[in-house]
């Protein structure tokens with residue numbers, strides 16, 4: 001049992017709060033963006049308009065009869081929440097169901113012309129093509145001059161800060177450097193993370209990926225490097241079975257990222273080829289379990305995932321949403337030990353995350369006080385701070 005009393009799950013019902021803003025403003029903005037991005041026909045447009053009205057003024061509606069995942073959503077709480085306001089049910093549930101309903105509106109799941117078309121792909125591709133991505137890939141050319149440990153460290157930090165590249169987040173926050181005197185990295189268990197990998201290099205790393213594009217590219221670079229250096233023998237990359245939270249990575253996004261690497265000049269192409277080879281020979285395995293898009297925390301993961309994570313030497317959770325699901329979507333006192341809230345997890349686990357929601361654990365009191373003094377509560381959601389946390 002945790003020593004800290006468990007706070008209630010976060011709801012989106014408090015006007016002015018961050019979760020309320022996501023439901024009331026970010027979700028409508030996402031629908032408008034999707035409407036503009038692709039030439040959907042009148043039926044899809046009507047359905048998107050209906051969702052726009054429903055998600056702000058209406059109540060949660062069931063999935064249509066015959067939806068392939070209706071039973072799954074019922075086990076995930078759909079019957080309990082049907083008929084309730086989007087703002088009054090757990091925020092994580094509300095957000096997840098919003099993305100499910102958005103895909104319903106665009107015809108993503110139905111047999112027809114829009115089946116399997118990712119509504120977010122135009123923005124994901126634009127990000128991959130951006131000059132900032134060129135600059136990040138060009139920086140790889142200088143990496144080989146560093147010592148092995150420094151290279152691994154640089155790639156770990158690249159993967160961590162890649163989490164700022166979250167297209168949904170950018171709809172409501174233009175970003176900027178950390179303010180005040182507190183460091184950007186507010187918890188750094190980087191050294192402990194490396195120590196969890198078996199020294200003989202036989203380990204399995206699970207990486208629970210977050211965003212495509214400029215987050216997935218550095219994730220792949222990190223995995224490629226660890227394989228090449230013999231720090232791990234194999235890696236399992238957990239991605240999403242369908243588009244989610246705007247920029248979350250799917251199989252198609254992995255393929256786009258690998259192509260972006262192999263077609264780049266310089267050292268990047270070599271990394272791309274190594275990722276491609278590792279996918280081909282099974283040293284990197286893709287896993288797209290339905291639970292990756294569940295509106296629930298990982299404490300409720302199904303038995304097969306529990307076994308898989310339990311068998312890995314280290315599981316790395318990337319990003320803010322995965323963090324919320326790992327520790328529980330609750331307003332924990334920020335000094336709640338990370339090891340306490342992840343005690344249920346079946347093996348060694350690490351979180352690499354920039355702070356983009358109210359959920360935080362594992363800060364020391366001095367850091368929390370400095371952040372509060374410098375920024376009020378803004379540090380929790382601005383994406384300007386990051387953390388590396390581990391439970392061995």
Ligand SMILES: O=P(O)(O)OC[C@@]1(O)O[C@H](CO)[C@@H](O)[C@@H]1O
Nearest residue numbers: 022166169319320321322356357
């Ligand atoms: O998981 P990610 O990409 O790091 O962040 C997801 C996010 O942008 O979406 C949620 C709000 O919709 C927040 O948890 C977080 O800010």
